[in-house]
Amino acid sequence: MKILGVSLGTKNGNNDTMCRVALEAARDAGAEIEFIHAFDWNFDYCTGCVACSRALVMGKGMVCTRKDDYKAFYEKLQDADGVLFVDPIFESGGSGLFHTLCDRMGPGHDSGMMLGAHFQMLQEKGQGLDPRYFRQKAVSFVGIGGSDWAVRVETDHAMLAMSPGWKVVNNEFFSWCKDVIMQDDKVERMKEIGRNLVEAAREIMEDNEKMEIPVAENTKSYWKGAEGACPHCQGNNFYIYPGTTRCVCELCGLEGTLEIVDGAFKFKFDPAEEWRAHDIISGKKAHGEDIFENEGRLMDLGKDPEFKARKAYYTAVIEPTPAPSKEA
Ligand SMILES: Cc1cc2nc3c(=O)[nH]c(=O)nc-3n(C[C@H](O)[C@H](O)[C@H](O)COP(=O)(O)O)c2cc1C
16 A cells, blocks of 8 residues: 655745654555655646647657656656645645646646547457556545635646546545644644545555456545535536536536525536546546547548648748747
8 A cells, every 4th residue: 555645836845744743644645655746856837739639539648848857747647546745735726737737747648539539459469558557546535725825726636637537535625734743633623634545545455456447437436525516526626608507517517507495595406417527437438438539530620721821821820939049
C-alpha cells in the first residue's frame, strides 16, 4: 500500500507542510509514503498537438511529444495506490502548474480512450496497454489559500481525476490559511484526509483484485467528504443557463435543474441520463466517440481546397511578434 503526496506550493511552504502532515498520518495508518515537490520536476505545457488522442484512436499506444519529467511522474502515480495533491489556490482555482498537470493527464490518459486503444492493440499486435494503467486509484485534493477567494478550486482539482477515471475520496479547500500549520483544526483535518485516503485505497485495492482489469464499468463511489450538491459526482459548481433553472454540473457534465426543496437548492437530473456523466466509462466512451468524429472531420478537411484557402488567407493577415527571449 503506497500513498504518494504531491505538493505544488513553494519549497517547504504551507502546501509542502500540510502534505507532509497527511503523509505522516498515512504512514501511521500502515502505508508506505512518498513525497513529490512538483516544482523540483520539469513539466512542460501541453501544446495541444493532439498526438496523444490520435495515437490512442489509431491504436498506437501512449504518445506525448513533450520530452520532460511527465512520463516518469505518470509512472509514479501508477505505482501509488492513493495520491494526494496539495495545491495553492490561485485566482479562486487551481494553480497554473496544477492546470498543466491536468492538461498533460488530458486525453492521452483518458481511461475511455485507453480502453478502445487497448483492445485495438490486442487485436492488431497481440499486446495491449500496460494493465497497471487501468487499475482504479484513490485520489484526494486539498487547496490552500491566503484569502476566502476559493470556490472554483474543488472543480479545478477534481478535473484531474476525470481523465484517468480515478476515485475521489476527499476534495477540500482551506481559506485564510497563510498560518495554516498553526490552525489545529486544519492540521487535524489534514491527518484525517491522509487516513481516509489509506482506507479508501485499501478498499480499492481489494476491489481491483476482484475485478477483471480493464474494468468495463465501475460506478462505485469511495467518497468520504461532505455530501456535495451534485449527487452523482459531489461537485458544487454549476453553469446556469441564464434566465432558466436549467444547469450543468461543471464537473461531471450532467444536465438538470436547480430547484429549491425544503429551503435548499437541489440538483435534479434524469436518472436515465446518468450514464453520460464524464467520470464513468460509459460517459467517457460517448465523449470519446464525439471527439473521434470531430478529429476525423478535421483530418478530412486537411485535403479540402476551401479549408486550405481560408487557412492561407488568415495566416497572411499578420505574423506573430517574436518572443524577446528567443530573438538572436
Ligand atoms: C498568483 C497568486 C494568486 C493567488 N490567488 C489566491 C486566491 O485566489 N485565493 C486565495 O485564497 N489565495 C490566493 N493566493 C495565496 C496562495 O494560495 C498562498 O500564497 C499559498 O497557498 C501559499 O502556499 P505555500 O506556502 O505552500 O507556497 C494567491 C497567491 C498567488 C501567488
